[in-house]
Amino acid sequence: MLSKKITAALNAQIAQEAAASSAYLAMASWCDREGLGNCAQFFYAQSDEERMHMLKIVHYVNEMDGHAIVPAVEQPETEFESVQKVFKKSYKQEKAVTASINELMSLSQEEKDHSTMVFLQWYVAEQREEEAMVRDILDKIKLIGDGPQSLYYIDKELQQINENRPAEEAEA
Template identity: 40%
Template structure:
């Protein structure tokens, strides 16, 4: 009896995305270690929390693949890129990494739609919303860094940013939650 409910292309794609989520966790972890070494404990705390979040995303893919009767393939995780050169560079790289994750999710959404795999399409909708949130959060942080002076931010501005990120929510408010009464 065939138990695998995923096409071979979706099985491969979901496994690839699972590895991409693991890499994202490693990037956040690596950048958190860098931020700690640079004395930015608030930024490091924020990045450590996001490393855990990305690992949870990886686990969602792992569980889904197995629930659908397919084989989860655990692959080697590529080494994270070099340490950032600045706080601005750190969040620019994070934003680019999130754009890459979004592209992978969108590819899977299209593939599941084209194949009529509605269970997988439905599963991926959570990730579509999550990636919108992740990109919005990264853009908001880049805006804050720009206001603080960007690459020329003063020590005081970076200190304040570090302090703010210690308690920054891990989620961004999305447009879908807004209304005329609650802009």
């Protein structure tokens, strides 16, 4: 059984994952509108992944005799200055989720909730991978630059990442 503090913290994480899913969906839509199909595909997949992360926590809370609360989600940002800004926002979001997962892990240790600590270990590893992937994309965007043809090359880079993604997720 989960303590009230752990249940509240997990419900807050559910809300954060839902907000991240919504934000990625908005980023995907923006990329679609800007003709960046591969970037859009990347963010659609990110949105799906964040929703899956949320659902895993919902199932865990309910399985542990808690009560998972489905949150209302605020309207995410829908307009961006550039694809570079979209990925910078994505990186900032991933760092915030990582910090939240780390706080949850610390709380689980304080509460001596070993089951939740084990459950959260997957999220710790997942967030390390997510941050590294987005940071790598940002590094590539920096190398490509922001000249007139940069959007084409950025979108091509994302095509490669999208093609490699299913193989990486199958290994997880």
